[in-house]
Amino acid sequence: MSGPHLRVDWTRCDGHGLCAPMWPxxxxxxxxxxxVVAPEPLDDDELPFARRTTGVCPKLALWIDxxx
Amino acid sequence: xxxxxxxxLERRPTAxxxxxxxxxxxxxxxxxxxxxxxSSAVGYAEHLALPGTLPQWRLDTLIAATRTVGLLGRGGAxxxxxxxxxxxxxGRHNRVLVNGSESEPASWKDRTLMRCAPHRxxxxxxxxxxxxxxxxxxxxxxxxxxxxxxxxxxRERVDARRIRVAISDGGFVAGEVQALVNGLAGRPPVPNGxxxxxxxxxxxxxxxxxxNVETFAQLxxxxxxxxxxxxxxxxxxxxxxxxxxxxxxVPRAGVAEIPTGTPLRxxxxxxxxxxxxxxxxxxxxxxxxxxxxxxxxxxxxISLGAGVLAVLPHDTCPVGEVARVARWxxxxxxxxxxxxxxxxxSIADDLERLTAGRPVDLSRLHRRLGLVEGRxxxxxxxxASRFVATAxxxxxxxxxxxxxxxxxxxxxxxxxPLPRGGAR
Numbered sequence: 001m002s003g004p005h006l007r008v009d010w011t012r013c014d015g016h017g018l019c020a021p022m023w024p025x026x027x028x029x030x031x032x033x034x035x036v037v038a039p040e041p042l043d044d045d046e047l048p049f050a051r052r053t054t055g056v057c058p059k060l061a062l063w064i065d066x067x068x
Numbered sequence: 069x070x071x072x073x074x075x076x077l078e079r080r081p082t083a084x085x086x087x088x089x090x091x092x093x094x095x096x097x098x099x100x101x102x103x104x105x106x107s108s109a110v111g112y113a114e115h116l117a118l119p120g121t122l123p124q125w126r127l128d129t130l131i132a133a134t135r136t137v138g139l140l141g142r143g144g145a146x147x148x149x150x151x152x153x154x155x156x157x158x159g160r161h162n163r164v165l166v167n168g169s170e171s172e173p174a175s176w177k178d179r180t181l182m183r184c185a186p187h188r189x190x191x192x193x194x195x196x197x198x199x200x201x202x203x204x205x206x207x208x209x210x211x212x213x214x215x216x217x218x219x220x221x222x223r224e225r226v227d228a229r230r231i232r233v234a235i236s237d238g239g240f241v242a243g244e245v246q247a248l249v250n251g252l253a254g255r256p257p258v259p260n261g262x263x264x265x266x267x268x269x270x271x272x273x274x275x276x277x278x279x280n281v282e283t284f285a286q287l288x289x290x291x292x293x294x295x296x297x298x299x300x301x302x303x304x305x306x307x308x309x310x311x312x313x314x315x316x317x318v319p320r321a322g323v324a325e326i327p328t329g330t331p332l333r334x335x336x337x338x339x340x341x342x343x344x345x346x347x348x349x350x351x352x353x354x355x356x357x358x359x360x361x362x363x364x365x366x367x368x369x370i371s372l373g374a375g376v377l378a379v380l381p382h383d384t385c386p387v388g389e390v391a392r393v394a395r396w397x398x399x400x401x402x403x404x405x406x407x408x409x410x411x412x413x414s415i416a417d418d419l420e421r422l423t424a425g426r427p428v429d430l431s432r433l434h435r436r437l438g439l440v441e442g443r444x445x446x447x448x449x450x451x452a453s454r455f456v457a458t459a460x461x462x463x464x465x466x467x468x469x470x471x472x473x474x475x476x477x478x479x480x481x482x483x484x485p486l487p488r489g490g491a492r
Contacts, residue, residue: 009261010261010405
């Protein structure tokens with residue numbers, strides 16, 4: 001659980017699918033159009049791009065869990 | 069100030085929840101169910117005559133005792149009680165939430181406990197509230213019979229006057245603790261999108277010690293017997309007793325109090341059929357040489373969950389039984405999370421096709437079972453996936469009989485209980 005993670009608030013996500021083409025190395029879509037996010041923590045140098053990616057989600061469902 | 073007991077019945081009960089309890093058995097020493105006949109509740113006078121007296125422990129004493137006996141939560145997650153208690157600080161702001169909603173359709177142990185031994189539950193709630201320096205106790209149940217028994221028990225004792233018994237609506241997922249907290253606050257009884265723990269923010273937005281009714285009853289027993297006395301039954305790893313619900317083709321169907329560490333074979337008899345352990349979020353196992361002790365089962369990757377043990381008789385189609393439960397699980401989704409809504413429905417579709425002998429892409433079914441895991445606000449999709457995936461494995465030979473695009477010929481009798489007779 002250590003380190004920041006890209007997470008989905010599943011109660012908000014409606015499967016708009018804008019996140020996957022933004023960062024295909026980390027996010028793909030399942031057969032119903034919902035994101036499958038790679039489980040590995042985010043490296044420090046990935047954080048700026050992770051923030052840009054969360055910014056495209058129209059439902060603010062994609063978020064960065066800073067970890068505790 | 070009114071002198072009436074501060075107990076309130078709130079909201080309408082869940083339909084069909086008034087059924088009588090099943091048969092009650094005790095293997096070894098009766099603790100939680102000591103003095104229980106199954107037909108009426110153990111009264112306060114009778115309860116007081118049972119071994120030990122209820123002490124008033126400080127929080128550090130309570131934490132030390134729960135750590136000594138390795139007490140684990142009895143709602144399904146088996147979280148260590150000592151760790152949960154240690155994350156709270158004493159103060160009047162604290163809340164105590166006793167979860168008696170028992171939303172697992174095959175389980176009867178919590179309602180049996182509340183109806184037969186309500187003072188065991190109250191003992192634990194009062195013990196914890198005192199240690200936490202609060203008097204705010206809520207017992208949440210889904211059925212009116214348990215609520216009435218608890219209310220009558222509350223009126224029998226002066227130390228229980230401030231206990232609130234709340235009846236809440238809701239299906240399977242509404243018993244999940246975040247959903248329960250939301251429901252009690254008048255919000256929709258569904259899990260939160262971002263996980264919050266009750267110890268941080270529970271009832272009234274305050275730090276809350278929330279656990280299953282059986283956990284509280286075990287805490288009451290622990291306080292009355294002391295850690296040394298408590299260790300006098302059960303396994304060294306997880307001393308004491310536990311409640312289980314035995315379903316289907318078993319020698320003694322009903323609710324049983326058993327010492328922890330009891331061999332699985334002692335409960336399922338000579339059968340060599342797979343056994344469902346835990347409930348509809350549980351695991352089907354073929355290995356019957358298991359001992360029912362949570363740390364031991366965890367070492368095998370198995371959870372005792374809500375304590376349901378089920379065996380299917382040979383005259384029902386296991387694929388059809390599993391399909392029926394899978395459909396119900398998909399309909400019980402709170403409908404918040406896409407992978408759960410679409411994933412569980414697709415899985416149920418596949419299983420119904422398999423039951424009927426229509427073509428099914430089994431590799432796609434297995435992929436779908438993997439896809440729903442960890443992708444919801446609560447663990448409902450994970451549990452449903454585990455139930456189906458382990459069933460396909462445990463009944464692999466029978467599944468092959470459906471692989472020739474033909475049904476197996478056995479009827480689907482509906483041995484695995486569902487509320488209101490099933491999904492359709």
